[in-house]
Amino acid sequence: MARHLITSALPYINGIKHLGNLVGSQLPADLYARYLRARGHEVMFICATDEHGTPAELAAAKTGEPVADYCARMHGEQSALARGFGLSFDHYGRSSSDRNRVLTQHFAGRLADAGYIAEVSEKQVYSVDDGRFLPDRYIEGTCPNCGYDKARGDQCENCTKQLDPTDLIDPRSAISGSTNLEVRETKHLYLRQSALKDRISAWIDSKTDWPILTTSIARKWLNDGEGLQDRGITRDLHWGVPVRRGDQPWPGMEGKVFYVWFDAPIEYIAATAEWADANGKTDADWRRWWRRDEGAEDVTYTQFMGKDNVPFHTLSFPATLIGSGEPWRMVDYIKSFNYLTYDGGQFSTSQGRGVFMDHALEILPADYWRWWLLSHAPESGDSEFTWENFQQSVNKDLADVLGNFVSRITKFCRSKFGETVPEGGSYGPEEAQLIEALTTRIRAYEATMQGIEVRKSAAELRAIWVLGNEYLQSAAPWSTFKTDPDRAAMQVRLGLNLIRLYAVLSAPFIPFAARAMLEAMGTADDRWPDDVAAALAALPAGHAFTVPDVLFAKITDEQRAEWEERFKGVRQ
RNA sequence: GGGCCUGUAGCUCAAUGGUCAGAGCAGGGCGCUCAUAACGCCUUGGUUGGGGGUUCGAGUCCCUCCGGGCCUACCA
Numbered sequence: 001m002a003r004h005l006i007t008s009a010l011p012y013i014n015g016i017k018h019l020g021n022l023v024g025s026q027l028p029a030d031l032y033a034r035y036l037r038a039r040g041h042e043v044m045f046i047c048a049t050d051e052h053g054t055p056a057e058l059a060a061a062k063t064g065e066p067v068a069d070y071c072a073r074m075h076g077e078q079s080a081l082a083r084g085f086g087l088s089f090d091h092y093g094r095s096s097s098d099r100n101r102v103l104t105q106h107f108a109g110r111l112a113d114a115g116y117i118a119e120v121s122e123k124q125v126y127s128v129d130d131g132r133f134l135p136d137r138y139i140e141g142t143c144p145n146c147g148y149d150k151a152r153g154d155q156c157e158n159c160t161k162q163l164d165p166t167d168l169i170d171p172r173s174a175i176s177g178s179t180n181l182e183v184r185e186t187k188h189l190y191l192r193q194s195a196l197k198d199r200i201s202a203w204i205d206s207k208t209d210w211p212i213l214t215t216s217i218a219r220k221w222l223n224d225g226e227g228l229q230d231r232g233i234t235r236d237l238h239w240g241v242p243v244r245r246g247d248q249p250w251p252g253m254e255g256k257v258f259y260v261w262f263d264a265p266i267e268y269i270a271a272t273a274e275w276a277d278a279n280g281k282t283d284a285d286w287r288r289w290w291r292r293d294e295g296a297e298d299v300t301y302t303q304f305m306g307k308d309n310v311p312f313h314t315l316s317f318p319a320t321l322i323g324s325g326e327p328w329r330m331v332d333y334i335k336s337f338n339y340l341t342y343d344g345g346q347f348s349t350s351q352g353r354g355v356f357m358d359h360a361l362e363i364l365p366a367d368y369w370r371w372w373l374l375s376h377a378p379e380s381g382d383s384e385f386t387w388e389n390f391q392q393s394v395n396k397d398l399a400d401v402l403g404n405f406v407s408r409i410t411k412f413c414r415s416k417f418g419e420t421v422p423e424g425g426s427y428g429p430e431e432a433q434l435i436e437a438l439t440t441r442i443r444a445y446e447a448t449m450q451g452i453e454v455r456k457s458a459a460e461l462r463a464i465w466v467l468g469n470e471y472l473q474s475a476a477p478w479s480t481f482k483t484d485p486d487r488a489a490m491q492v493r494l495g496l497n498l499i500r501l502y503a504v505l506s507a508p509f510i511p512f513a514a515r516a517m518l519e520a521m522g523t524a525d526d527r528w529p530d531d532v533a534a535a536l537a538a539l540p541a542g543h544a545f546t547v548p549d550v551l552f553a554k555i556t557d558e559q560r561a562e563w564e565e566r567f568k569g570v571r572q
Numbered sequence: 573g574g575g576c577c578u579g580u581a582g583c584u585c586a587a588u589g590g591u592c593a594g595a596g597c598a599g600g601g602c603g604c605u606c607a608u609a610a611c612g613c614c615u616u617g618g619u620u621g622g623g624g625g626u627u628c629g630a631g632u633c634c635c636u637c638c639g640g641g642c643c644u645a646c647c648a
């Protein structure tokens with residue numbers, strides 16, 4: 001038994017997340033966590049909402065709520081949706097927690113003591129009417145290059161030219177439209193990543209088994225131009241972790257907060273502390289996951305994220321941990337994902353384009369989404385969601401291959417033997433062959449799951465389901481029943497045991513259906529099939545079961561057409 | 573502009589430089605009747621984006637062109 005720490009990238013607080021967000025981090029992380037637990041490992045699976053930053057303040061302003069209230073409410077909503085999707089976090093924390101405030105200030109203090117913090121005075125655009133400094137992209141104006149009148153201060157979307165806010169003609173606040181802007185001097189703290197470049201670079205170089213997507217992004221940032229740049233870690237905002245040097249005030253930084261990307265990864269640690277607080281545990285209980293000097297030496301730490309998060313997890317957060325000089329557990333493996341696209345374009349939270357977690361659960365059970373998203377996870381490149389593909393895959397894989405298998409064997413048994421595992425008969429060569437085939441497939445499934453090869457794992461699992469149908473077809477208990485009822489009884493007994501086996505193997509992908517299958521089989525035995533032959537004897541003759549309701553109703557053409565129509569425009 | 577990823581059957585994807593480029597779905601045929609008209613078996617289908625090169629051998633390595641995507645450090 002090993003100890004596995006798993007974190008999913010933190011979903012940002014401003015609104016319901018779409019399916020692309022889900023498949024890029026939380027869902028594959030959950031798959032891995034569930035698998036490792038099923039194999040008997042000790043797992044700490046952590047996620048949290050990322051609550052600080054300008055977009056949260058603006059989203060709250062839009063609803064008229066105080067930002068703390070807004071975040072609390074949205075955390076509740078995201079938390080409920082996470083449960084709805086079966087995301088099995090050990091704790092779903094909040095980056096606005098006290099634990100994170102203290103820890104973030106602690107890291108800043110340690111970094112300052114070690115000489116990795118620089119104070120930099122810089123000029124930024126201030127909007128007098130909004131009463132706030134504006135990030136570059138919150139300034140709009142006319143592009144000096146192409147004349148586009150909605151160019152942002154960081155880049156013109158029309159001609160893709162990179163800009164400075166001061167380049168814009170007739171600049172205005174993207175928040176209020178106010179043109180009452182001025183450039184003001186402000187002081188900020190910078191994390192001196194450049195001073196840690198060699199250590200980070202050596203660390204990245206040691207990770208030879210990471211996805212190319214992960215390391216190539218990291219190397220680009222490390223080596224591009226003048227190499228890894230220092231990064232501002234404070235902002236002139238009200239909502240965030242107040243800048244303090246450990247537990248001491250930071251002269252000259254009053255009223256400022258840490259940058260959201262500084263405190264967000266620290267929340268992985270803080271959320272584990274929140275877990276301890278919420279479960280009556282001690283500090284030692286969470287520190288044994290994170291401190292190498294307090295028990296975390298044998299922890300394997302895996303992070304899941306979309307590709308946009310990679311720079312922060314390969315560079316900034318490691319810089320924070322290394323620079324602290326303290327023995328924190330560093331990540332062992334970063335699994336990164338490309339994007340899911342929606343009918344040819346991007347999913348977009350800000351534009352409300354695509355299918356969102358709340359709507360998805362309104363129209364179909366979580367397992368439909370989990371199965372499709374995981375079996376089409378954007379691992380090697382972006383992958384596309386289309387309703388047609390979704391309908392086809394789900395109907396074929398879940399309803400026809402798995403659901404129908406459960407249905408045919410339970411109903412046949414009920415009509416010939418009653419709702420009890422039948423007695424009699426013994427294995428022949430066909431059964432030996434099945435067990436051998438299952439064993440081969442299951443070992444392959446374990447290997448791809450261990451390697452976090454999500455799509456391949458789904459394909460292996462599906463192939464395991466198919467073996468059941470192949471067996472039933474060739475064993476044909478409906479025929480043998482007429483001539484050799486004992487033999488038919490053995491075949492059906494094996495089939496019923498396959499249902500339990502499939503429930504166990506499938507639970508990481510489709511936990512709700514797996515539970516329904518176990519319940520129908522009248523068992524709580526969810527032991528992993530290390531020995532397939534033994535696993536297929538778990539339900540003995542005489543064991544009572546029930547015929548379950550249809551596990552997966554098919555998606556009809558009418559439903560598909562309706563949803564295609566409903567979700568083709570913009571949310572709300 | 574720079575960097576990275578990507579292009580394989582109608583669709584979604586596989587293939588440590590090494591048999592005849594493979595699966596699933598879709599299409600075609602046959603079988604079965606326990607089952608959610610479900611399942612099983614067989615089968616059609618590819619100049620691996622174009623062109624050049626290295627090699628005994630290239631989907632895989634190199635060059636080049638074309639297409640798609642992402643990132644480019646003050647959104648997160």
